[in-house]
Amino acid sequence: xxxxVDVSFFARAAKPLTSYRKYWAARFGTAxxxxxxxxxxEALGWDSCDIVIVTGDAYVDHPSFGMAxxxxxxxxxxxxxxxxxxxxxxxxxxxKALGKPNLFFGVTAGNMDSxxxxxxxxxxxxxxxxxxxxxxxxxxxxxxxxxxxxxxxxAWNDVPIVLGGIEGxxxxxAHYDYWQDKVRRSIVVDSKCDLLLYGNAERAIVEIxxxxxxxxxxxxxxxVRGTAYVRRETPEGWFEIDSTxxxxxxxxxxxxNPYLMVSDQAKANGASCAREDEAEAxxxxxxxxxxxxxxxxxxxVVNPAIKPLQFVPNPALQGRGKTKxxxxxxxxxxxxxxxxxxxxxxxxxxxxxxxxxETNPGNARALVQAHGEGTTARDVWINPPPIPLTTAEMDxxxxxxxxxxxxxxxxxxNGSHDGATKIPAWEMIRFSVNIMRGCFGGCTxxxxxxxxxxxxxxxxxxxxxxxxxxxxxxxxxxxxTNSDRGGPTANMYRIxxxxxxxxxxxxxxxxxxxxxxxxxxxxxxxxxxIYRRARALRGIKKILIGxxxxxxxxxxxxxxxxxxxxxxxxxxxxxxPEHTEQGPLSKMMKPGIGSYDKFKQMFEKYSAEAGxxxxxxxxxxxxxxxxxxxxxxxxxIWLKKxxxxxxxxxxxxxxxxxxxxxxxxxxxxxxRKITRESETVDIVRGEKRRRLHKAFLRYHDANNWPLLxxxxxxxxxxxxxxxxxxxxxxxxxxxxxxxxxxxxxxNSTSAPATKTAKAAPSxxxxxxxxxxxRILTQHTGLPPRDTGxxxxxxxxxxxxxxxxxxx
Numbered sequence: 135x136x137x138x139v140d141v142s143f144f145a146r147a148a149k150p151l152t153s154y155r156k157y158w159a160a161r162f163g164t165a166x167x168x169x170x171x172x173x174x175x176e177a178l179g180w181d182s183c184d185i186v187i188v189t190g191d192a193y194v195d196h197p198s199f200g201m202a203x204x205x206x207x208x209x210x211x212x213x214x215x216x217x218x219x220x221x222x223x224x225x226x227x228x229x230k231a232l233g234k235p236n237l238f239f240g241v242t243a244g245n246m247d248s249x250x251x252x253x254x255x256x257x258x259x260x261x262x263x264x265x266x267x268x269x270x271x272x273x274x275x276x277x278x279x280x281x282x283x284x285x286x287x288x289a290w291n292d293v294p295i296v297l298g299g300i301e302g303x304x305x306x307x308a309h310y311d312y313w314q315d316k317v318r319r320s321i322v323v324d325s326k327c328d329l330l331l332y333g334n335a336e337r338a339i340v341e342i343x344x345x346x347x348x349x350x351x352x353x354x355x356x357x358v359r360g361t362a363y364v365r366r367e368t369p370e371g372w373f374e375i376d377s378t379x380x381x382x383x384x385x386x387x388x389x390x391n392p393y394l395m396v397s398d399q400a401k402a403n404g405a406s407c408a409r410e411d412e413a414e415a416x417x418x419x420x421x422x423x424x425x426x427x428x429x430x431x432x433x434x435v436v437n438p439a440i441k442p443l444q445f446v447p448n449p450a451l452q453g454r455g456k457t458k459x460x461x462x463x464x465x466x467x468x469x470x471x472x473x474x475x476x477x478x479x480x481x482x483x484x485x486x487x488x489x490x491x492e493t494n495p496g497n498a499r500a501l502v503q504a505h506g507e508g509t510t511a512r513d514v515w516i517n518p519p520p521i522p523l524t525t526a527e528m529d530x531x532x533x534x535x536x537x538x539x540x541x542x543x544x545x546x547x548n549g550s551h552d553g554a555t556k557i558p559a560w561e562m563i564r565f566s567v568n569i570m571r572g573c574f575g576g577c578t579x580x581x582x583x584x585x586x587x588x589x590x591x592x593x594x595x596x597x598x599x600x601x602x603x604x605x606x607x608x609x610x611x612x613x614x615t616n617s618d619r620g621g622p623t624a625n626m627y628r629i630x631x632x633x634x635x636x637x638x639x640x641x642x643x644x645x646x647x648x649x650x651x652x653x654x655x656x657x658x659x660x661x662x663x664i665y666r667r668a669r670a671l672r673g674i675k676k677i678l679i680g681x682x683x684x685x686x687x688x689x690x691x692x693x694x695x696x697x698x699x700x701x702x703x704x705x706x707x708x709x710x711p712e713h714t715e716q717g718p719l720s721k722m723m724k725p726g727i728g729s730y731d732k733f734k735q736m737f738e739k740y741s742a743e744a745g746x747x748x749x750x751x752x753x754x755x756x757x758x759x760x761x762x763x764x765x766x767x768x769x770x771i772w773l774k775k776x777x778x779x780x781x782x783x784x785x786x787x788x789x790x791x792x793x794x795x796x797x798x799x800x801x802x803x804x805x806r807k808i809t810r811e812s813e814t815v816d817i818v819r820g821e822k823r824r825r826l827h828k829a830f831l832r833y834h835d836a837n838n839w840p841l842l843x844x845x846x847x848x849x850x851x852x853x854x855x856x857x858x859x860x861x862x863x864x865x866x867x868x869x870x871x872x873x874x875x876x877x878x879x880x881n882s883t884s885a886p887a888t889k890t891a892k893a894a895p896s897x898x899x900x901x902x903x904x905x906x907x908r909i910l911t912q913h914t915g916l917p918p919r920d921t922g923x924x925x926x927x928x929x930x931x932x933x934x935x936x937x938x939x940x941x
Contacts, residue, residue, distance in 0.1 A: 160212030190244035190274035195537035226288035242299030243278035283325035360520030373460030471504035479800035496638030566618035576644030578793035620681025658694035721760030757818035759797035766830035
């Protein structure tokens with residue numbers, strides 16, 4: 135399976151996905167859609183399901199949706215797989231809809247963490263859900279993975295539960311929960327699942343399914359990479375490395391020689407014992423006075439022939455007796471227990487740092503964390519990460535027979551998915567192609583790396599072109615425009631480490647911070663070739679790039695930037711500098727604003743050469759750990775100087791297990807060694823300060839001017855208040871209601887009524903709706919995007935739901 139075009143030359147010790155003997159049920163063939171009801175099962179000739187997948191998303195049979203990938207992967211192995219999508223969790227009955235599964239329940243909260251899907255960064259309930267028909271919120275419970283697992287156990291207690299998805303991945307150890315503002319236990323303990331699969335789970339789920347089908351008890355499946363489970367003690371043959379403390383040992387006192395007198399001990403410590411010294415002096419004086427020979431002997435010079443013994447090492451014994459480092463594949467690191475990290479933020483930061491250092495499949499060791507004390511004590515054991523898929527295996531996963539549309543049960547009365555029952559997440563990726571997985575950027579606020587890993591897994595060129603042709607020929611509503619060609623990042627396709635030895639040994643959290651690693655291959659030629667080949671296909675009018683661009687990597691290849699700018703930008707290109715100041719950027723592990731300026735010059739140069747008027751859309755984050763009020767003020771000044779007016783504001787969102795979340799909870803910087811005296815981080819807490827940081831991003835919004843005036847005066851920067859072009863905000867104040875209307879109007883909040891408002895009724899500024907054919911982008915004042923579709927578009931093209939960044 136190791137195709138010669140693999141980016142990573144990682145030694146794949148894993149069994150290839152296509153090498154398993156198919157299960158006997160393969161004789162039933164392939165289903166157009168995996169069944170979601172008994173009637174659909176009967177139409178396929180099934181009397182039962184081998185595996186039932188429970189998911190918090192609507193069932194969309196597309197390779198960007200986790201339940202479809204795992205379901206089709208298991209179907210290809212010969213198993214009968216059913217889907218229970220967004221069940222009513224108030225009782226166990228909906229979980230019995232497909233009958234008792236023969237092997238196991240597969241449980242996932244969906245493509246997004248259910249808490250992030252349900253709540254805004256300000257902990258307000260969202261009224262929409264992009265993964266639900268009609269964009270209606272409330273179709274899944276909070277902490278869906280736990281609730282679904284418990285209901286499955288209620289339905290059939292003897293059926294194993296295999297938990298997966300990003301919600302499980304980000305909660306595999308004790309983790310800080312932003313919504314409850316406390317440290318929660320590992321999801322393995324709370325959900326009572328038999329196995330947790332973290333990361334991309336194709337390799338693990340296939341092995342587990344075949345072993346369960348061979349009647350192997352689930353509690354004996356403890357050696358699969360990328361899994362976590364509960365065990366009572368460390369088995370024999372493992373070397374346990376204790377990392378439960380960051381406390382340095384104190385001063386080590388020397389052992390006392392039992393033959394030394396008290397005075398000798400005192401002298402050794404730089405002191406004296408007065409009584410013994412006095413007695414010794416009297417005795418010596420008496421001896422000298424009574425014996426002349428003794429006096430002469432006392433005054434004699436020491437014989438120079440007498441020398442001390444010297445010991446030299448025996449060359450034949452060199453190296454013997456030294457402590458040997460235990461083999462990594464039989465080593466397990468014991469993290470601080472749940473009780474320790476819950477009570478001590480410093481130990482929490484230490485545990486998080488160790489976890490992130492043990493993420494390279496080439497050198498990662500197993501981790502174990504105790505939960506509970508006494509008779510209730512048990513360990514959560516986390517095996518090393520899964521081995522990345524080869525290019526041939528990636529092709530196999532994406533070439534499975536997906537229907538590439540939502541299940542027919544979601545269609546409206548006209549049999550269409552474009553009306554009231556439209557699923558926005560599917561609409562977003564409907565005409566896009568995922569070409570790779572993984573991200574080596576290491577942004578501390580993002581959860582992609584913790585889930586998909588840092589090693590890039592790329593598809594072959596032929597597989598990608600085959601999917602482009604399939605979309606053109608079979609997807610309803612196609613107009614000849616592809617909305618994206620990317621993945622978690624737009625331009626990491628077939629980019630990786632130059633050396634397999636270095637790649638397997640590296641423990642750096644990022645390949646591009648603080649600068650691009652000298653061992654990183656930055657060749658964009660394979661990506662340029664795919665762009666050109668896809669663009670030349672019959673019926674393909676335009677290919678847009680909607681995934682986020684890593685611009686500091688792109689500037690290494692001017693030819694790529696030229697190709698991108700002149701052929702694959704529909705008016706706007708989104709990039710994410712995130713900030714302009716070094717303080718927050720160093721905590722985000724993002725490049726300086728100079729990289730943005732360099733890319734901007736290239737972007738404008740190549741746009742002008744092509745005769746196009748195109749715009750960069752920079753994204754910024756407010757209230758990120760390490761951001762001071764002065765940093766946000768300087769960012770606001772930069773925004774005004776460059777003519778940007780942010781319409782949608784992204785506030786830092788502490789997602790479980792992210793490095794930036796650890797900073798938020800512990801006030802420590804886990805990018806460096808954690809000690810009791812290690813670097814502290816400025817954390818933006820409290821509603822007032824978070825509102826201030828958002829207000830700086832929206833300096834042009836009159837509702838924010840009173841807050842900004844107060845803050846600028848307190849910061850000693852009243853010089854920025856005035857009515858000139860060089861001022862940030864004016865001195866005058868229009869009548870407003872103090873509310874904020876975002877582009878997502880459903881989630882907007884109006885300011886509460888005040889006494890002042892009663893005295894002088896405010897005037898609510900009407901929201902300016904985009905005219906037909908215009909798109910409300912992140913920045914106001916820009917012309918509509920050219921999608922190439924020939925018809926008005928309601929949303930910007932691009933952005934895969936599976937690769938959505940958590941901020």
